[in-house]
Each structure stands twice: as structure tokens, then as C-alpha cells.
Amino acid sequence: METRILHVDMDAFFASVEQAEHAEFLGKPLVVVTKVDSPRGVVSSASYEARKYGISAGIPVGEVRRKCPHAILIPGDYEKYIRVSEQVVKRLQHFAPEVIVASIDEAFLDITGCIHLWGSEERLALQLKDIMRKEMGLPCTVGIASTYILSKMAVKQAKPDGYVSIPSGRELAFLSPLHVRSIPGVGPKTEQIFHSLGIYTIGQIWQLSLEELEKIFGLIYGFHIYQWSRGHDVERWGRLDIPRVISREITFNNDFIYWEDIVPQIVKLLEACTYELRQKGMEARRIVLKVRYADFVTKTFSYSLTQPTFLDKDFISVLPFLIEKAKARKYQVRLVGVIVSELRVSIKQNSLFCFSKEEKMCRVLKCVDFLRERYGFSFIHWAFAIDT
């Protein structure tokens, strides 16, 4: 039996969630933004009514107001969108034994063995769309094809509120006329390189041999493009359900001049990262300080610990070293971020044989985490006091 992969992508997800909840927003140019009142807010999600005015993800609120003065701007409620996303996934699980969640608003279903239950794959797809619309009030687009990447490319062509199937055997005919940017993984830089070579469509990529692509784009990326342009999946290295990094960042409403004002912000971000580490039962070995200066130049400064940890204090002890490096560039600061990486599942939290001190620390931190959840951050000093 030939494999059939179904890809679901929710249309204008955040905006649609808000429209489903507030009927008065239906049919209106609704724009979900990061910050409503700051000129540094940008669009997270725009309803299709808003997209008619050229509003798309990433553009600043000022430009939104200029392009569409009557647009409705609301701040994003990301925890809500995560909850709705989980409900969507639960509903999708009725259609296939395994649902691979690719992001907050998209998923893949291997429907190879399920099509007969619905009569045809088209009826399955339309039923799925119908249920999302009627039960959750959310429009979505569905693509079905023989590989994951093709199902995703099918969705791109069918948006919004559409359905496209690529029948087995018609893959190359589907791909040939599409623009190179239709390949997920080909962005503006790669597009530019293709254009400089006189290549605009996927069909034209086929004229290049694997060796030529490897020479232009490097061994790995060149191989990927070779496979993707033929509709073939490339095995993913990591598992989707285990995070590789945890990060928090903040863009200030006004640039900061003095590092005394910035450091507490960095500590807060770090606390949020380690809190999530502990919640996930993980620890990290590497910390990265990210700084975007007033001139929009972004620098990162990192340090690897000898042992992975989930304790704030272990990372805080190296923060001064990283901050000193960041200070060397004499510019005002518009963004700071903290990234913890080199993650692994924590042994300390899961082992029955923890040392009593570690165990004590765990309990204290769980208490601190609880208080943080209730009252916000900056309870870190409590943990210090009990540890020492």
C-alpha cells in the first residue's frame, strides 16, 4: 500500500482562535500583536480580512495602523493558543493512530491505513475540516500526498480553508512549475542564489546534479535541496518532542543605557528558563546570553559548564563573565535573551538515590516554583538562603 500523509495547517491560527471566541471579530480585519501600545509590537497573526491590506506576521504595529486604520488590534494570549492547540490535536487523534505535532498550528497524520474507513481520502479530509469548523470554530487547510514534505507543499498551494491532494504518480508534475520558495527550507538567501543562477522553478533545480548542488550549498544542505526538490523527505536527526534549547527574551520599550538596569532583567529571564527546565525534568550544560543593541546588531555570548544543571545559581555564577563581554560593545541595549542548551533529561530529579542535599534543593526549588507561579518571579534569593 502506498503511504498517504495528511498535513493540517490551521488558518491564521491565533486570529481564528480569537474570532471563534468573540463573534464580533468575525469577518473583521483582526490582528493579534505582541504589544498593542508599543511601537515595538509586531504582528503575530492576521486574519485573512486583514491580510487583504498587506498585513502579515512580523510587521510593526505602526505599519498595521497605516495600512488599515480600522484594523482591530489585540494582544496575544499565547497560553490560550497552546491550550486550543492541544484540543485540536486531541480531535485529530480520532482520524489516525499517530499524530505528529509539527508546531502550535500544524500536524501530520499517517492516514495510509485509515482511508477505507471514510470511503476516500477526500471524504476524510473534508470531514476533518468540517469538524474543526463546527466543533472548534477554526478553519484549516489540508494537504494529502505520498510524503511529509509534499503534503506540506500541497497545503501551501491550498491556503486558506482549502484541500489539495497530490495523487501518487503526479508528484513531479505538481512540483515542476512551482517557485523555488515553495520548498519549505528554502528562504530568501537560497532563493537569491538560485535567481543568480537563472533558476526560478523547482523543475529547473532538477537540471543541477547532486554534486553541483553540494558544491553550491554544502554537502548537507545541498543534499537536502536535491531530495526536497523531488518531493522526498529527509530524515530528521532529532526527536520533535524533546526540546534542544529553552529560551526567553525581551525587547524593551525603550533602549537601556545602564547595565545595572539590564542585569535584573537577565536574571528574570534565566529564572524563567531554569523553571521550565525543572518543569520538564531536564538540565542544561550551556548558557547563552543574547544581546541586541540599539543599532540592531545582535551578539551572543556563551559558556559551557562542566556539569549540566537545573539550578539558577550555577548559571548565575557565570553571568558576570558573559555580561562583561556584552558590555564591551558600547551601545544601548534594545533586547536581552537567555538561552540554555545542551539539554538532557535530569538524573537528579528522577533518581531514587539522590543525595540528601540535592533532594533538599529539589524540594526547595519546587516550593519556589510554586510561589513563582502564584506571585511572579524573583524568589530566587529564598533558594540561596536555604542552600547556604
Place this chain on the structure above:
DNA sequence: TCTGGGGTCCTAGGACCC
């Protein structure tokens, strides 16, 4: 109109060891 926040994966140079 000045440009968010959360991720994934890959590259490249230098240090260091054998």
C-alpha cells in the same frame, strides 16, 4: 515602518590532545 519571541539545524575557526 524601523524590525517579536520561540524554536531547529548547520558551519567554521581555534584550542587542545594523541
Place this chain on the structure above:
DNA sequence: TCTGGGGTCCTAGGACCC
């Protein structure tokens, strides 16, 4: 004493995606 080569780790940066 001088030399090469391979392997691994560390650090910084970049392309891309939602």
C-alpha cells in the same frame, strides 16, 4: 626538534520556520 593529521570540544554566527 620539527612536522603532519585526525578527533573532539568550545564559541559565534547564520539560515530558516511558525
